Amino acid sequence: MSRYQREPMGVGGGPAQGSAVLPFLGRQATAHKTAMVFSQDISEQSWERIGTGLRELVNSSAWWLADWLIFGEAAYSCRRYREAIDRTGLDYQTLRNYAWVARRFEHHRRRVDLSFAHHAEVARLSPPEQDYWLRKADQHKWSRNELRRALRASLAEQLDTSDAAGSTGERRQVSQLPEPAGADERQRQVATLTIELSTGQLDKYSKVAAAHGLPVEKWVTQILDSVDRRIA
Structure with missing residues (x-):
């Protein structure tokens, strides 16, 4: 028996039985730091159960990393925080994306x-x-x-x-729509546009705008800009 087979490795890197680190493995598999070794007589049901456990572990790790990053940002100075991130060897932008999602969900x-x-x-x-x-x-x-x-x-x-949709019902206003940045001086001037919408229309447009990560005013501006480019 090789040394690799004699010393199963836990997630932390030291010798450990896989079942002690990952309970869902039971006696059917052993976790090493860079591999997983399965019993030759493992049943299909046990194999499926291990897959489910690994899936849940991967899913939880994204939340854990995100909350770890959020805590570090709040608890430590910027320099110490960035040094800690660098030491993990993890991709910083990926962690930032995780944290952005986590902040959106208590x-x-x-x-x-x-x-x-x-x-x-x-x-x-x-x-x-x-x-x-x-x-x-x-x-x-x-x-x-x-x-x-x-x-x-x-x-x-x-x-x-x-x-x-028709235009009946309560009417609200969408106002103060700035022209997009990066245009000439005339386009950069801020104008006020008033649009009358029914309650139902405003609610629906607001949901569409939210799906694009925008307030309804900016979303309307983008729609108008796209129409202008098509007819220009």
């Missing part, structure tokens, strides 16, 4: 039956919309890609419905 709003990726798909939405879509994904057992498709289909439907 601990009690994170759904244990959905992946970190599910939460990332709806992170740009408002909290009530996040909860709505995560609840649907949980109920229908959607994958991350299925959630993405459902969300995009809903946004397309909202746009179509909004275009066809």
Whole structure:
């Protein structure tokens, strides 16, 4: 028997039985730092259970890394914090992306039956919309890609419905729309535009804008700019 086989390695790198570090392995597999060795007589059910455990571990690690980063930003000086990040050897931008998603979901709003990726798909939405879509994904057992498709289909439907909607009902105003930056002096001047919308239209446009991570005023500006470029 080789030294590699005699000394199974735990996640921390020292000799350890895999089941002590990862309880879901049981006696059917042993975790090494760079490998996992399976018993030759492992049942298909046990193999599937281990896969589920590993999936949950990977999902949890994204939340753990995100919360670790958020804590470090708050607890330590900028210099010490960046030094600590450098010492981990982890990709800084990936960690920042994790932290951005984590900040959008308080601990009690994170759904244990959905992946970190599910939460990332709806992170740009408002909290009530996040909860709505995560609840649907949980109920229908959607994958991350299925959630993405459902969300995009809903946004397309909202746009179509909004275009066809009448102008009856309570009216609100969308005002003070600045021209986009980077244009000439005339375009950089700020103008005020008042648009009358029904309550239903405003609600639908606000949801579409939120899905793009924008307030409704900036989203409307982008739409007008895109129309202007097409007809220019």
